[in-house]
Amino acid sequence: MSLGYLFGGGVGTEPHGLELYRAFPVVRQWYAEVSAWTGLTVGQILEEELPTAQEERQSVGTVREAALAVAVHDALAQYDLRPAAIGGLSLGAMAASCLAGAVDRRELFEMLAHARHTPEPGPDEPEQGIAIAFAPASAGEAQGAGAGTVDHPGQGVPGVYLAGDFGPTADGSQRLLMLAGRADALARLAADVPPGSVVPLPGRTIAVHSPLRRPFREFMAPRIDSMTFADPLLPLLSCLEPKVLTSADDVRDLFQRNSTDPISLVDVYTGMQQQGVELGLVMGPSIPEGILAFPFPVVHVDQPEHIQQALSTAYDLGIDLTGSRARP
Structure with missing residues (x-):
């Protein structure tokens, strides 16, 4: 039996991560790094009101959500939890790619911050x-x-x-x-x-x-092309089709297509099941708890007390935690 890490998508407007930030020094260090890379203060990332301009708001929101997803991973890593497979939806797919070793953390967050420069829609464009x-x-x-x-x-x-x-x-x-x-x-x-x-x-x-979202995709394409991608270090499930991403080119393609192509949670969790995952940890709050069916038990992790719940559930189910370690 093995463990999978599943990252949701979406950009929430509510503050996320405050409790983890206060509870774990490793999370505080992580937010300091994100702040240095993005030019946002820790307060802006964690809890302050998002900007009002559409694309800037979206950019800061993605930094907020992705920072929390990685923070959950880092908090769990202190207890030597090791996923055997990893995947996510939309923004979560990019965070999962990062933690699978396919893209550098700094490059990911600098890319998310760069998106704030996307031209805003004109006044005559349909809402x-x-x-x-x-x-x-x-x-x-x-x-x-x-x-x-x-x-x-x-x-x-x-x-x-x-x-x-x-x-x-x-x-x-x-x-x-x-x-x-x-x-x-x-x-x-x-x-x-x-x-x-x-x-x-x-x-x-x-x-x-x-x-x-084609204009956004075209604006971001040169930035994504300039990023360095690597082959994932562990099975990375695509949310754009039923596929395990195994090469740097696969991951680059995911990043380029993500904004315009439909996503499927079913592709991610079915792929995980095929990889032998029998317990999923849902990283962060972007997949609501109790609403969706999964083919294996899941534990939602976005609060300090959820860390112990994840550890206890993994132990009770006899989950093998010796899978490939995600890249720090």
């Missing part, structure tokens, strides 16, 4: 948005087809795209999806379908993982 959607549990992916192949509400509606597949809900009754696109198209869709089946998220003005 973007994202929505949570619920589909029948039977709306599964075509076998082996990967992200973006699930039947979904709004399929074929202009301006609406499937951006994410989070898989079946914990009770097995529905499949949780993310839609992205033009805000007006999402609002019309929500009004046309049964109540509660499509829920636009307030304050979310970036159509993540859709073709509408």
Whole structure:
């Protein structure tokens, strides 16, 4: 039995990581390093209000979320926990790539900070948005087809795209999806379908993982091309297709496509299961607890007390902790 580390995606607006920061010297040292690399103060990373400009807000939010994900890893590493496989969604896929040894920590965070220079949308550009959607549990992916192949509400509606597949809900009754696109198209869709089946998220003005993020992808492409990538040191599961990323070129491709291509949690946890993972640690709070079904037990870790819970669960299940060590 082996251990997998799973990193969520998304950019939250709430403060994250304060308790870990106060509890562990290694986490305080880590935040000092992130501050030096990004030019943000520790307070800005941990708890202060995010900027109001869209792209700057997104950039600082990604630094906040990725810093916490790595902080959880470093807190666990003190107890010699070693994942046998690793993967994540969106931003979490980039953090996982870093901890699998495929990209340097400093280069990752400098890249995330650089994204704040992305040109803001013009006043005449249509507003973007994202929505949570619920589909029948039977709306599964075509076998082996990967992200973006699930039947979904709004399929074929202009301006609406499937951006994410989070898989079946914990009770097995529905499949949780993310839609992205033009805000007006999402609002019309929500009004046309049964109540509660499509829920636009307030304050979310970036159509993540859709073709509408092409300008961001093109702006960031030269920066990503300039980064040094290496072959992962342990199995790294893609969130863009059912695939284990084994080469530096695989990881570079993930970074380039991440902003415009749909993501799939199912691809990540199914790949982990195929690697023999029988306990998953969900790093940080970006995958809500108790909502989704997983093919193995999971422990969500984002508070100091969760560290002991992870250790106890691994011990109780007889998890093999001698897997490859992620690169510091």
